[in-house]
Amino acid sequence: MTRTRTSTEIEPLPAGLTTAVSTTLDTFIDDKQRQLAPIGHELEQLITAARRAVHGGKRLRPAFAYWGWRAAGGSADKTDAILTAAAAIELVHASALAHDDVMDDSETRRGQPAAHRAFSRRFREAETARVDAERFGRSAAILLGDLLLSWSDELLGRSEFKPESMARGRVYFDRLRTEVVAGQYLDLLAQAGGTSSASDALRVVRYKSAKYTVERPLQFGAALAKAGKPLLSALSSYGVPLGEAFQLRDDVLGVFGEASITGKPSGDDLREGKRTLLLARASDKADQSQRALLDRHVGNPRVDAAGIAAVQDVIRETGALSAVETVITELTAAALSALEHAPVADEDSRAALRVLSDRATKRTV
Amino acid sequence: MTRTRTSTEIEPLPAGLTTAVSTTLDTFIDDKQRQLAPIGHELEQLITAARRAVHGGKRLRPAFAYWGWRAAGGSADKTDAILTAAAAIELVHASALAHDDVMDDSETRRGQPAAHRAFSRRFREAETARVDAERFGRSAAILLGDLLLSWSDELLGRSEFKPESMARGRVYFDRLRTEVVAGQYLDLLAQAGGTSSASDALRVVRYKSAKYTVERPLQFGAALAKAGKPLLSALSSYGVPLGEAFQLRDDVLGVFGEASITGKPSGDDLREGKRTLLLARASDKADQSQRALLDRHVGNPRVDAAGIAAVQDVIRETGALSAVETVITELTAAALSALEHAPVADEDSRAALRVLSDRATKRTV
Numbered sequence: 001m002t003r004t005r006t007s008t009e010i011e012p013l014p015a016g017l018t019t020a021v022s023t024t025l026d027t028f029i030d031d032k033q034r035q036l037a038p039i040g041h042e043l044e045q046l047i048t049a050a051r052r053a054v055h056g057g058k059r060l061r062p063a064f065a066y067w068g069w070r071a072a073g074g075s076a077d078k079t080d081a082i083l084t085a086a087a088a089i090e091l092v093h094a095s096a097l098a099h100d101d102v103m104d105d106s107e108t109r110r111g112q113p114a115a116h117r118a119f120s121r122r123f124r125e126a127e128t129a130r131v132d133a134e135r136f137g138r139s140a141a142i143l144l145g146d147l148l149l150s151w152s153d154e155l156l157g158r159s160e161f162k163p164e165s166m167a168r169g170r171v172y173f174d175r176l177r178t179e180v181v182a183g184q185y186l187d188l189l190a191q192a193g194g195t196s197s198a199s200d201a202l203r204v205v206r207y208k209s210a211k212y213t214v215e216r217p218l219q220f221g222a223a224l225a226k227a228g229k230p231l232l233s234a235l236s237s238y239g240v241p242l243g244e245a246f247q248l249r250d251d252v253l254g255v256f257g258e259a260s261i262t263g264k265p266s267g268d269d270l271r272e273g274k275r276t277l278l279l280a281r282a283s284d285k286a287d288q289s290q291r292a293l294l295d296r297h298v299g300n301p302r303v304d305a306a307g308i309a310a311v312q313d314v315i316r317e318t319g320a321l322s323a324v325e326t327v328i329t330e331l332t333a334a335a336l337s338a339l340e341h342a343p344v345a346d347e348d349s350r351a352a353l354r355v356l357s358d359r360a361t362k363r364t365v
Numbered sequence: 366m367t368r369t370r371t372s373t374e375i376e377p378l379p380a381g382l383t384t385a386v387s388t389t390l391d392t393f394i395d396d397k398q399r400q401l402a403p404i405g406h407e408l409e410q411l412i413t414a415a416r417r418a419v420h421g422g423k424r425l426r427p428a429f430a431y432w433g434w435r436a437a438g439g440s441a442d443k444t445d446a447i448l449t450a451a452a453a454i455e456l457v458h459a460s461a462l463a464h465d466d467v468m469d470d471s472e473t474r475r476g477q478p479a480a481h482r483a484f485s486r487r488f489r490e491a492e493t494a495r496v497d498a499e500r501f502g503r504s505a506a507i508l509l510g511d512l513l514l515s516w517s518d519e520l521l522g523r524s525e526f527k528p529e530s531m532a533r534g535r536v537y538f539d540r541l542r543t544e545v546v547a548g549q550y551l552d553l554l555a556q557a558g559g560t561s562s563a564s565d566a567l568r569v570v571r572y573k574s575a576k577y578t579v580e581r582p583l584q585f586g587a588a589l590a591k592a593g594k595p596l597l598s599a600l601s602s603y604g605v606p607l608g609e610a611f612q613l614r615d616d617v618l619g620v621f622g623e624a625s626i627t628g629k630p631s632g633d634d635l636r637e638g639k640r641t642l643l644l645a646r647a648s649d650k651a652d653q654s655q656r657a658l659l660d661r662h663v664g665n666p667r668v669d670a671a672g673i674a675a676v677q678d679v680i681r682e683t684g685a686l687s688a689v690e691t692v693i694t695e696l697t698a699a700a701l702s703a704l705e706h707a708p709v710a711d712e713d714s715r716a717a718l719r720v721l722s723d724r725a726t727k728r729t730v
Binding site: 043138142157170178184188 | 405460464467532542547
């Protein structure tokens with residue numbers, strides 16, 4: 001969930017539509033601001049945090065929802081409806097990020113202080129503290145995430161699809177929300193346990209990233225346009241491997257990426273101790289001294305540049321890096337092959353999804 | 366949110382319907398268990414936690430939803446639908462409690478370990494810990510709450526109301542979920558700031574308890590039966606003061622209640638430092654030495670029985686207790702008066718709501 005980088009921008013929506021998603025979110029939050037204002041002026045703080053939480057994402061999930069809808073032949077007069085529904089997924093995502101940052105105790109998000117940090121800071125400046133500011137910040141960010149999650153349904157409910165279409169779409173919206181939590185829980189266990197096998201790591205990638213970021217948004221959009229089983233199935237055959245490849249590319253960037261490209265300090269995932277496929281492979285193939293080196297440095301927040309470089313060497317020398325690159329190539333090929341055979345109603349969608357695959361998996365280190 | 370006591374049982378649903386709500390929740394979680402099983406056997410832990418989270422409540426909000434629906438003339442052939450919708454509110458509530466317990470770092474809930482404690486304990490027993498068990502427990506409970514909140518919509522979507530009825534009901538379901546977070550945030554600020562005026566305290570009571578527990582569930586049920594404005598407005602005139610009286614009764618029990626009746630140690634709210642109207646009034650009227658005593662003992666988790674007794678004396682001597690009792694009496698009278706004039710479609714609902722008012726506000730200390 002924390003993996004998608006900020007600076008390797010993808011422009012997956014047709015011109016104007018990324019802006020339209022942002023406008024939809026802004027308009028919705030304006031409405032919520034009017035609803036909350038009479039309750040108390042202090043709630044401005046929550047509104048401000050909500051605006052920041054939905055700001056600046058790549059809108060990747062809305063893009064897949066939009067193109068899924070187009071792939072199923074969604075009609076142009078429903079464009080506003082699909083943009084509203086697609087924006088609802090961004091609220092789910094903003095909620096997940098706010099909670100994720102509390103769980104990981106992250107400092108930053110999209111180059112800004114994480115929500116719980118911003119709440120702590122504001123509280124420290126403004127109040128005669130009786131409890132500690134960190135605790136206040138965490139609690140406020142939990143509430144913020146709850147609000148955004150509740151709002152995701154409310155916004156979805158405002159998209160003007162007919163009840164039958166909406167019911168079909170909700171099936172995938174619901175799956176997305178359940179599966180991402182399942183993936184996060186498995187990730188939590190893997191991180192907490194300190195080890196994870198390659199198959200454990202891939203399972204986390206599948207549920208926390210691939211299905212959540214690509215497959216389910218595509219199917220959600222397609223179902224809103226009443227896609228039949230063959231298309232829904234083809235979108236899965238395209239979406240799951242592409243989403244996995246995307247996450248694995250992100251994992252490689254998390255270890256080898258330059259700060260100037262990823263927007264995060266180089267080697268940041270190693271400091272955090274993220275249990276990725278890359279690390280699982282390296283650990284599997286490591287000899288005794290290499291494994292000792294991994295144990296010493298991975299997950300150590302104070303590891304220095306020499307330590308990072310040593311771990312990078314182990315990941316290269318064990319063949320883990322080239323193995324993961326091979327997996328990325330194979331997964332991408334599988335996704336593209338499924339895309340070529342997908343029974344899409346609109347060739348523009350096939351072309352757009354081809355471009356998206358390319359940008360998602362070939363970002364340079 | 367934490368205030369409703371466990372042992373002063375209310376039986377607000379007609380015989381069999383409390384059970385029906387529990388059965389609906391069990392059946393829904395069975396279904397989710399089947400959905401999650403293929404992802405990973407570890408997810409049994411989340412399912413177990415979800416079952417515990419929805420177990421043992423008084424089903425107060427479903428009761429109000431049910432009677433709101435009956436008040437609006439809901440037809441008997443939709444009984445299954447209203448029970449499903451009412452059960453959805455219990456999922457919202459279970460989510461809020463799981464997150465509330467993380468925010469307050471509570472030990473117990475309904476006489477059992479709070480969700481985050483249960484996760485921590487299980488983790489401590491089962492895993493080779495790399496992170497601390499407390500942190501794991503908190504993170505898992507955040508995820509549990511997210512899951513339950515997402516599921517609340519999903520369950521609501523399964524209630525077989527016609528789209529038009531559902532759209533009307535969702536208005537109040539959405540308000541309930543936004544307002545409870547707003548109330549919790551105001552409460553968080555009050556607790557964190559260490560002081561709150563009587564009007565601040567009442568505002569928290571209104572949004573976090575009265576609207577959330579009584580008014581919005583009533584209106585939600587009524588709207589699902591297509592209630593008109595006069596009834597929706599009357600249910601508000603009944604529900605808000607009743608909900609406030611209910612919470613104030615709970616606040617009194619939180620300070621003066623016997624453990625055998627409240628299910629919590631006597632004086633527990635004082636140890637926690639809950640900023641209630643009772644305390645705000647006492648603080649307003651206290652002289653210098655009384656205020657010093659309040660400052661010393663309230664919010665001190667290690668305060669002894671003598672300290673609790675001294676605070677109780679201050680609350681009595683300042684007239685705060687009798688003032689709050691007067692407010693409870695007046696609010697209850699206002700609620701009952703509104704109820705007598707409410708344009709209900711079914712006299713059974715008026716009688717049931719009368720009984721509910723009585724039980725909610727006259728629980729003995």
